[in-house]
Amino acid sequence: MNESLAQLFLGFQVALTPINILWTTLGGVLGTIIGMLPGLGPATGVAVLLPLTFKMGPVGAMITMAGVYYGAMFGGSRASILLNTPGDGAAIASCFDGYPMTQKGRAEAALAISAVASFIGGMIANVAMVFIAVPMARFSLKFGPAEYTLLMLFALVATAAMSKEKMLLGFVGMIFGLMIATIGLDGLTGVNRFTFGVLELMGGVDFLIIIIGIYALGEVFKSFKTVHDPSYKMQTKFGKIRFTREDWKRSWPAILRATPLGFFIGALPGAGGTMAALMAYNNEKSLSRHPEEFGKGAVEGLAAPEAANNASSVGALIPMMTLGIPGSGTTAVMLGALLMLGLQPGPLLFTKQPEVAWGMIASMFIGNFILLFINMPMASVLVRVLSVPAKVLYPLILGLAFIGTYAITNSVVDFFILILFGLIGIFLDKTKIPTSPLILGGIVGSTMETSFRQALMLSDGSPKIFYGSPITIVLIALTLFSVAWPLAGNAIKKARAARAA
Amino acid sequence: MNRITRTLAAVAMIAAIATPAFAQAKGYPSRTIECYAPSGAGGGWDLTIRTVAKTLTETGLVKVAMPVENKAGGGGAVFLTALQSMKKKDNVLTVYSPPLLLINLNGTTPFSYKDTTPLARLITDFGAFVVRKDSKYTSITQVMADIKVNPTSVKIGGNSSAGSMDHIQFLVVAQAAGVKGLKQVQYIAFQDNAGAAQLLGGHIDLLTTGLGDVRGLVESGDLRVLASTAPTRPDFGIGKDVPTCREQGIDADFLNWRGIFGPPQMPDYAVKFWRDALGKMVKTPEWQKACQTNGWVQNYADQPDFEKFLAAQNTASKNILEELGMAK
Numbered sequence: 001m002n003e004s005l006a007q008l009f010l011g012f013q014v015a016l017t018p019i020n021i022l023w024t025t026l027g028g029v030l031g032t033i034i035g036m037l038p039g040l041g042p043a044t045g046v047a048v049l050l051p052l053t054f055k056m057g058p059v060g061a062m063i064t065m066a067g068v069y070y071g072a073m074f075g076g077s078r079a080s081i082l083l084n085t086p087g088d089g090a091a092i093a094s095c096f097d098g099y100p101m102t103q104k105g106r107a108e109a110a111l112a113i114s115a116v117a118s119f120i121g122g123m124i125a126n127v128a129m130v131f132i133a134v135p136m137a138r139f140s141l142k143f144g145p146a147e148y149t150l151l152m153l154f155a156l157v158a159t160a161a162m163s164k165e166k167m168l169l170g171f172v173g174m175i176f177g178l179m180i181a182t183i184g185l186d187g188l189t190g191v192n193r194f195t196f197g198v199l200e201l202m203g204g205v206d207f208l209i210i211i212i213g214i215y216a217l218g219e220v221f222k223s224f225k226t227v228h229d230p231s232y233k234m235q236t237k238f239g240k241i242r243f244t245r246e247d248w249k250r251s252w253p254a255i256l257r258a259t260p261l262g263f264f265i266g267a268l269p270g271a272g273g274t275m276a277a278l279m280a281y282n283n284e285k286s287l288s289r290h291p292e293e294f295g296k297g298a299v300e301g302l303a304a305p306e307a308a309n310n311a312s313s314v315g316a317l318i319p320m321m322t323l324g325i326p327g328s329g330t331t332a333v334m335l336g337a338l339l340m341l342g343l344q345p346g347p348l349l350f351t352k353q354p355e356v357a358w359g360m361i362a363s364m365f366i367g368n369f370i371l372l373f374i375n376m377p378m379a380s381v382l383v384r385v386l387s388v389p390a391k392v393l394y395p396l397i398l399g400l401a402f403i404g405t406y407a408i409t410n411s412v413v414d415f416f417i418l419i420l421f422g423l424i425g426i427f428l429d430k431t432k433i434p435t436s437p438l439i440l441g442g443i444v445g446s447t448m449e450t451s452f453r454q455a456l457m458l459s460d461g462s463p464k465i466f467y468g469s470p471i472t473i474v475l476i477a478l479t480l481f482s483v484a485w486p487l488a489g490n491a492i493k494k495a496r497a498a499r500a501a
Numbered sequence: 502m503n504r505i506t507r508t509l510a511a512v513a514m515i516a517a518i519a520t521p522a523f524a525q526a527k528g529y530p531s532r533t534i535e536c537y538a539p540s541g542a543g544g545g546w547d548l549t550i551r552t553v554a555k556t557l558t559e560t561g562l563v564k565v566a567m568p569v570e571n572k573a574g575g576g577g578a579v580f581l582t583a584l585q586s587m588k589k590k591d592n593v594l595t596v597y598s599p600p601l602l603l604i605n606l607n608g609t610t611p612f613s614y615k616d617t618t619p620l621a622r623l624i625t626d627f628g629a630f631v632v633r634k635d636s637k638y639t640s641i642t643q644v645m646a647d648i649k650v651n652p653t654s655v656k657i658g659g660n661s662s663a664g665s666m667d668h669i670q671f672l673v674v675a676q677a678a679g680v681k682g683l684k685q686v687q688y689i690a691f692q693d694n695a696g697a698a699q700l701l702g703g704h705i706d707l708l709t710t711g712l713g714d715v716r717g718l719v720e721s722g723d724l725r726v727l728a729s730t731a732p733t734r735p736d737f738g739i740g741k742d743v744p745t746c747r748e749q750g751i752d753a754d755f756l757n758w759r760g761i762f763g764p765p766q767m768p769d770y771a772v773k774f775w776r777d778a779l780g781k782m783v784k785t786p787e788w789q790k791a792c793q794t795n796g797w798v799q800n801y802a803d804q805p806d807f808e809k810f811l812a813a814q815n816t817a818s819k820n821i822l823e824e825l826g827m828a829k
Contacts, residue, residue, distance in 0.1 A: 047542045047571060054555065144704030145689075185575045185609065188690050189663050192609070199582035199610070203574025269698050324717035325698045326543065332693065336543030340551055342794045346717015410572070411583075450692065457689050458656055458704060 004130050007350075011358030014059060015366055020359065023060045024367045027067020029374060034068065035075025038212045039404020041088040042072035042313070043329035050337055058341045058353065062360040065334050066317065067367050070122055073273065073310045074371050077114045081302070082107060082385055085216040085397060089207060090273030090309040092439060093281040095215065097294060097301030104297050107386060109243040111379035113299055114306040116243075117255050119372045121307030124256075125263045125314035126364050136315075137322040140267050145454035146465045148270070150475035152448040155275050158282045158482035160437040167486065173433045177441020180205055181449070188453055200413035207274075207443045209405050213418045214435055216401040218425020220394045238387075241379045243299070251303035254284050262308030266315025269327045273309040273316075274443055278436060280308030286485055314364065321357055323347060529774055530592060534567045537595040539580035541573040544694070545626065545711060549759045550596040552791045553623070553782070560785050562778045567594075576600050576665050578610035585616060587764040591771035594620075598759045599666050602815045606822050607664035608829025614811050618763035618772060621779040622807045624797040626757040627740060628670035628730035629712040633700060634723055636707075641728035642749050644707060645678040652685035658705035660696045660714075663688055664827040667696075670730055670755035671709040673821060674746050677753030683825055700724065711757055712740055713796045730755035731798075738796030758800060758814075760807060776804050 014020060027049075034045035045068040053061035076091030081098035094114060101110040128136075143151070156178075160170035183194045184204030195201040243251075258280035265276035284304040285294045294301045317334075319327040324346035326332035338345045343353055350357045385393070405418045428435055459465035466472055536554050538547040547569070554567035572580040577600050587593045597617070605613040632638050647654050659667025668688045675686060688709075691699055697715060700708040701723060708715070708724075712731075716739050718724040726743045732754040734741055746753055761779060763772065782788050783801045792799055802810060822828035 043542075050542065050551070051555075051568065141698055141702035144699060144702055185578070185662070199575075199579065202582075202609075203579045269695055270693060319698065323698070323701065323723075325701075326694055329541065329693075332541060332543035334543075336547055336551075339543075339548055339795065340555075344717045344720065347721035347723060348717065410570075447692070450690075454689050454691070457687060460653055 007354060007358045008130050008362060010354060011360075011362030012365075014355050014359030015063065015362035020060065020063055020363060021366065023056065023064045024067050024363045025370050025374075027064035028071040028074075028367050028371045030064075031068035031071020031073075032075035032078075032371065032375065032378070035072030035091070036078045036087045037404060038079065038085055038087055038216055038400055039208055039407045041208065041330075042069045043333060044407065045072060046330050046333045046337075050333065050340070053337050053341065058338065058343050058356045059359045061337050061341060062334065062356055063363040063367075065330075065337060066360050066364055069317075069330050069334075070310055070313045070364065070367065071371060073122075073306075073313050074115065074118045074375055076309070077118070077302075077306055078111070078379070078382055081110045081114060082382065083216075083393075083397060084219050085401075086211055088273075089211060089439075089443060090277050090312070092211060092215075092274060092436060093277040093305035093309075094302055096281060096305075096436070097296075097298050100295065100297035101299070101302065102386070106297065107383050108239045108241050108379070109247055109299070110302055111383060112241045112243045112376070113247055113251055113303050115372060115375040115379065117251065117258075117303040117306035118310040118375075119368050120255050121259045121262060121310035122314060122368045123365070124259045125266075125311035126361065126368070128260075128263055129314055129318065129361055129364075133318050133322055136264075136267050137318050140269065140319060141323075142469075142471060143268055145451040145458060147469070147471050147475065148268075148451040149448055149455055150466065150472055150479070151268070151271065152275075152444040152451070154475050154479040154482065155279055156437065156440055156444065156448075157479050159278050159440050160434075161483050161486055162282050162285055162436075163434045166432060166434065167483075169431075169433045170437050173428070173435065174437035174441045176433075177438040177443075178445040178448075180210065180438075180442045181445020184446070188450055198413060200409075200411045203409070204446060205417055205442070206408050206414070207439065208408055209414055209418050210421050210442050211439060212401050212404055213421025214425035214428065214439070216397050217418060217422025218429065220398055220401075221422055221426050222429060223390065224394065226390075238380070238383055241376050241383070247299045250298075250300045254300035254304040255307040257283065257287070258304040258308040259311045262311030263315040265308075266312030267318045267327065269319050269325055270447060271312075272328050272443075273312045274440065276312035276315075277305035277309040278440055280304040282482070286482070291489075317360075320345065321349060321360075324349070529770055530563065530565050532592055533565055534563065534592050534594060536567050536569040537580055537584075537593070538569060538571050539573070539577040539595060539597065540571065542571050545713070545757075545759070546577070546596045546598065547571060548795065549624070550594070550761075552795070553594075553596070553761060553779075556782055556785065556787045556791060557778060560782065560787055562781055562785075575609060576604050576662055578604045578612075581610055581612045581616070584764050585612060589766045589768065590764050591768045593764045593767075594775070595762050596759055597762055598757055599669075599814070599818070600661065601762075602811070602818050603665045603669060603822070606815070606819050606829070607827050609662075609664075614815065616765050618765060618767040619807045619811060620761045620763055620772065620775045620804060622758050622760040622800060622802040622810065623779065623783065624759050624792060625800040626759070626797055627712045627735075628667070628755045628757060629710055629715060629743065630671065630674075630727045630729075631697075631700065631708045631710060631715050631719070631724050632706065632727055633703065634725055636725065638707070638727060640744075640749055641674065641746060641751065642678070644727065645675060645680060645751070648675065648680050648686060652680075652682060653687045655687075655707055656689065656705045657687060657707050657709060658689045658691055658696045658699055659709045660691055660694050662690045664822065664825070666757065667709045669818065669821055670757075672825065673755050674728075674730065674751055674753045676821070676824070677746070678751045697724070712743070713738075716796065730757075735796075735798045737793060740796065740798075756800075758810075759797075760802075772804070
C-alpha cells in the first residue's frame, strides 16, 4: 500500500506540471462537450484525438484521453436533464429522474447534484484504482462466457422488473430490444441475420441510433403538436446552480452505494457505463422507501446513475492498464494510441513506464476537481436552453439528432433507422412500454447471446456451466430476487390494503 | 497558313486538351487523402494504416493531410461494401489482410479482392498459439496429439469470427499435423479482442491470435507462446524467441500479410503515385523503426507481385474452407 502511495506521489509530480494540467483541462472540457452531443460518445472523442497524440507524447496523450473519457460522463447527463435526450448510452438512466426534475422547475438542482455525484463517484473510484486495481483485474478474469451471460441476464431482468406494476410491459420491451440485437453478422458463425441484403445492416443497429431515435426524435414527435399551444410554459427565471440540504441528505447514501457498483461493472471487460448506470438506478429504486417517487423527479434516482457511470469509466481503465486488454470501446482506442506511441500495454506498463501509468491516475484526481469547477458555471449557462422557445429548440434537436447519427457510421441507411426508432418512440410512449429494458436489451443482447453460445461450446453442450461456479450461483440468486422483490412488495401492499378495507 | 504554323497549332491544341490530365497527374495529390481502417480503432488494421499515414506525411512523401477514419463491422465486410461506392476515386486508401479473401470465400460478403485496387503489400505478422503460463502444454505437437484423440478436448478460442483468420490459421497447422475431421475441432470466436482475457481466466485452453497482439502478456510471463506460424524465426521482436511450427515438425506456416488498397478502378495516375510513394516509404528510417517497435516483418511487394500473391493465397484459402465445408 505504501508503495502505491509512493508511486502515486510520483504520478502527481508528473500530472502537476503546467503542460499536463493543461492537457487534463483540455481533455475534460472536450469530453464534457462531446458527452453532451448526441451520437458523439467518449470512444469517438478519443479516436478524434488520436492524430494529435503523436505531438503530446505518451503521458500527455493518456492524460488527455482519460480526461475525455470521464469528462464525457460529466457532460452526458446535461442533455438528459434538460432535454430528455441522453448524450450517450451511459446517460440514459439520468433521464428517468433528471428530466422530471426539470419539468418541476428544479433543473438547477438536478444539474448541481449530477455534477457533485459524478465528482464523488469519480474520486472514490480513483482511490480504489490506486489500491485495488490489480486484485480487481484478476477477479474480473473469473468472468467467463457463462458468468457474462448471467450478469447480463440479471441486468436485463432487474431493469425490466423495475417497472413493478407494469412488469409485464417491461419484459415486452426487453424482448423487443433483444430482437433488435439479433440483426447483423453473427460473430460465431459469420452468418448474416435479418439484414435483408442491406449490407449496411451487417454491423447491426448501433444502440446510439436507437437512443437518439427513441429519445431525441421521439421527444420532438411527441411534442410538435403542442409547440404552438399557449399553455406551453418556458422557464424564464433561473436560480443558482445549487441543491438543497434535503436533496443532499437523500443523495449521499445513493452515491456511496452506486460508486462501488459502477466501479466493479466498469472493470469487467465488455460491460460498460450504460449497464452500470441502469443497475445503480434499479438498485436505488428497489432499496428506496419511496419507490413511487422514482420517475417523477426523485433526486437519488439521478445521483445514483451519475456516480455509477463516472466510477465505471475509471473501472474500465483497469483491464487496459493492468493487463493490456480493452475493457470498453474507448479503452480499445487508448490501447491503440499506446501502441502508436511505441509503448507496450500490458502488466509491465506500471513498472516500465510508471510515469505514464501513474501520471494518468494522478491526473484523474486533478481532472475531477477541474471538471467540478468548470461544470458549475457551465451549468448556469446551459440551463438557459430552457428559455429557448420550443419552435426553435425542436428543429435544433432534430438537426443535432441527424448529424449525430451520421457521425456514428457515415451511412445514409441509418437515417431511416433513426426515423423508424423515432416512430417506435411514440408507439412505446402510447403503449406505456418502458424504454430502458428495450435499450439495454439492444446494447447487451448480442453479447449475451454469443456468451450463451460460447458457454455451451465450452461445456460441450452441458447446461451445468451456468450453475457450476460460485459467481454463477450468486448471479442466479440476484436475478430471482430482482423479480421476486417487487412482486412480494406488491403482494404485501395488496394484503395491507385488504386488511385496512 | 504554312506547315509550321499548322503543326504548332496542332501541338497547342493537343497541349490544351491534354493539360487538365497532366495537371491532375502532376499536382496530385492536391486534396486530402481519406484513409480508412475497416475495423475499430486500436486493432491491427487501424495501427497499420495510421502508421502508414503518419510515416508518409512525416517524411514529406505526401504533402497533403491523411486523416484516418474507422469503419468497423462484419470483419471488414462493411467497409468493403462502402468502398464499392467510392469507385474511381483517387483519394481513398485502405488496409486489408487475409480476412479480405476469407470473408468473400466464406460467404460473408459478395465482394472479393478483385473489387479493390491492390497497391502494395507492406508487412507480415504471424499467427501465434498461446496458452496460460500454468498450462500443461509445452509444444504445439502435444496439442495436436490431444486433438487427434478427441477433437473437442482442447478448447480453442480466437478473436475473429469462425471461418476467418484466427480460425483458419489454426486449421492450416492442424491439417499439416495430420488432424482428420477438421470440422470437429472446436473454435470459439470472441468479440472485441476478449480472447486474451478468456485465456487468462482459464475459460479456454488455447488462444489462436496474432503474434503482436499478446506481446505485453507474454513479456510479463502471464502467457506462453507454443508456436508461431512464421516459416523461419524473425531476427527481432517477440518472434525471435518463439519456436515456429516447422521447428516442431509441422510443415505449415500462415502469413498475416497486410497491404494497402485503393478503391475499385482507381485512376492510373493515382495508382502510379501510391506505388511509388509506398515503395519509397518502406526504405525510410521512420518506417524501419515503426516496424521494429511493432514487431512487423517487412515484406514489401509492388502491385504486380502483390496481385499474383493475392491470387495464389485466394486459391489456397479456398481449398482450406472447402475442406471445412465453410466455402460458399
